[in-house]
Amino acid sequence: MSDLNTQAVARYKNNFLKEVEERVEDGHWVKMCMQCGVCAGSCPLGPHWQHSPQKIFMMIRAGKREEVLGSDSMWMCTSCYNCIVRCPRKLPITHIMHGLANYAHRLDMAPKGQPTREIAKLFWNNLVKTGRVNELKFSLAMYFKDGFGQGIKNSLAMQGIGLGLMKAGRLNPMEIFGGHACKGKADIQKIVAKAREIEDRRRGLA
Amino acid sequence: MAKKQYAFYPGCSSQKGASAANFLTSMKVMTEKLDIQLNEIPDWNCCGASIGYGEGGELPRLVINARNLAIAEKELPGQDMVSGCPACWLATRETHERLAEHGSLLAETNEALKEAGLNLKNTVRARHMTEVLIEDIGWEGMKAPVIKPLEGLKIAGYVGCQTNRPFGIAGESFENPKYLDKMIETVGADAVKYDQKVTCCGGALAFSEPEKSQKQIRDIVESAYDSGADMIVTPCQLCQANVEIYQSEINKKQGTKFSIPVVYYTQLMSVAYGGSAKDAGLDGQLIKADKLEKIANK
Numbered sequence: 001m002s003d004l005n006t007q008a009v010a011r012y013k014n015n016f017l018k019e020v021e022e023r024v025e026d027g028h029w030v031k032m033c034m035q036c037g038v039c040a041g042s043c044p045l046g047p048h049w050q051h052s053p054q055k056i057f058m059m060i061r062a063g064k065r066e067e068v069l070g071s072d073s074m075w076m077c078t079s080c081y082n083c084i085v086r087c088p089r090k091l092p093i094t095h096i097m098h099g100l101a102n103y104a105h106r107l108d109m110a111p112k113g114q115p116t117r118e119i120a121k122l123f124w125n126n127l128v129k130t131g132r133v134n135e136l137k138f139s140l141a142m143y144f145k146d147g148f149g150q151g152i153k154n155s156l157a158m159q160g161i162g163l164g165l166m167k168a169g170r171l172n173p174m175e176i177f178g179g180h181a182c183k184g185k186a187d188i189q190k191i192v193a194k195a196r197e198i199e200d201r202r203r204g205l206a
Numbered sequence: 207m208a209k210k211q212y213a214f215y216p217g218c219s220s221q222k223g224a225s226a227a228n229f230l231t232s233m234k235v236m237t238e239k240l241d242i243q244l245n246e247i248p249d250w251n252c253c254g255a256s257i258g259y260g261e262g263g264e265l266p267r268l269v270i271n272a273r274n275l276a277i278a279e280k281e282l283p284g285q286d287m288v289s290g291c292p293a294c295w296l297a298t299r300e301t302h303e304r305l306a307e308h309g310s311l312l313a314e315t316n317e318a319l320k321e322a323g324l325n326l327k328n329t330v331r332a333r334h335m336t337e338v339l340i341e342d343i344g345w346e347g348m349k350a351p352v353i354k355p356l357e358g359l360k361i362a363g364y365v366g367c368q369t370n371r372p373f374g375i376a377g378e379s380f381e382n383p384k385y386l387d388k389m390i391e392t393v394g395a396d397a398v399k400y401d402q403k404v405t406c407c408g409g410a411l412a413f414s415e416p417e418k419s420q421k422q423i424r425d426i427v428e429s430a431y432d433s434g435a436d437m438i439v440t441p442c443q444l445c446q447a448n449v450e451i452y453q454s455e456i457n458k459k460q461g462t463k464f465s466i467p468v469v470y471y472t473q474l475m476s477v478a479y480g481g482s483a484k485d486a487g488l489d490g491q492l493i494k495a496d497k498l499e500k501i502a503n504k
Binding site: 025044045048075076078079080081082084085086094098099101102105106116117118119120121123124125131132133135139142160161164165168169170171172174175179182183184187190191192193194195196198199202 | 218219221222223224225226227228249250251252254255256257258259260261262263264265266268269270273314315317318319320321322323324367368371372380405406408409410411413414415418419422451454455489490491492
């Protein structure tokens with residue numbers, strides 16, 4: 001168990017709802033869910049998750065901490081915002097799912113090797129490095145995330161598309177040597193580090 | 207007429223050599239003809255996109271967007287920010303609204319921005335390019351520069367998610383927005399009845415969950431064919447990339463023969479306003495938009 005997780009269990013004991021309300025982005029909305037299920041029927045990846053948002057919300061109230069934080073459901077969110085605009089009680093469901101995913105990831109309770117969890121990490125680290133996303137490095141990092149052999153296989157499978165994009169001027173092989181970057185990249189790294197420090201302090205994660 | 211000026215946030219995908227480079231190319235003719243002046247926000251950074259939440263959390267995500275807003279506020283005072291990318295627009299507008307609603311978040315944001323010598327008063331409005339066209343230029347204004355109406359083209363207007371939800375265009379419905387169809391008609395083409403106009407393409411999960419996303423993309427493409435469309439048009443960079451790029455993958459795996467062009471509304475306008483195929487960025491298509499090129503070359 002990660003230290004952060006041990007500390008959270010000790011602090012909140014069996015009150016998982018309180019933990020979510022205090023530590024998860026927009027978590028204070030969870031108790032407003034009336035279990036109508038419109039979110040479940042609106043999700044494009046509906047057939048693929050373990051638990052629908054509505055189930056997740058009830059599980060939070062029932063104190064099913066391990067099951068919620070270990071669920072793959074939040075990682076199936078495509079950020080289409082269907083659930084947000086359709087929720088009759090106006091819960092910011094997309095934000096809550098993002099918040100739960102982030103919290104589960106921070107506590108290292110999220111499923112290991114979950115592909116969206118992995119690419120979310122790669123994407124963020126990629127953008128913080130220079131202030132702008134380097135699409136070539138991001139793609140290569142994704143292909144090679146499961147090791148060198150798999151990376152070569154993935155790259156070969158996508159070779160045709162890659163060459164097509166290069167020919168169309170939409171993928172620049174020279175980006176591997178750096179590519180687009182912000183002049184203020186050091187500033188960006190500083191403000192991101194500071195923001196995380198402030199947020200961790202507020203959420204009791206520091 | 208005096209030029210309308212905006213603080214412009216291009217976004218990562220629109221940069222030279224990036225996946226939506228041809229979007230930016232196609233905007234040039236359109237903005238020139240409509241007397242829109244875009245002043246690029248100096249040293250803008252990435253918005254974090256929709257997938258940034260996983261590692262980034264809430265405040266770091268708000269703060270990187272606040273940096274762009276703070277620079278625009280200082281360097282381009284009095285101008286609305288406009289972005290052509292739905293993800294950039296969504297993240298920036300969400301930041302603006304959350305910080306306006308919660309004074310404590312604005313205070314925390316400014317504490318972080320101080321590290322870069324910046325401060326945000328939060329006075330800049332974040333808008334999407336389609337909003338600017340509809341609200342500031344108007345339908346008559348958009349129609350005026352048309353010299354090559356796109357007659358005979360049948361187009362499926364694919365709005366997608368983030369241009370439409372959670373904010374969308376004022377007065378439009380989330381389930382059946384009409385403005386993109388109206389834009390298609392404004393430049394002289396036919397907007398076909400299209401069932402999948404607000405279906406999700408899988409977004410960033412096209413990378414992490416290819417099978418699941420390609421099912422979405424298959425629905426989007428099939429429905430366009432069923433409607434008799436010659437091409438799909440979208441306002442979204444990620445929709446464009448996903449729906450165009452993965453057609454060949456779906457063909458390989460499922461034996462379909464998909465090959466329908468996917469273009470931006472800006473490319474339609476660029477051609478209708480007299481731009482060449484190159485001006486409209488049509489050389490950036492993986493699946494050539496032959497019928498649109500033919501009109502451009504007329």
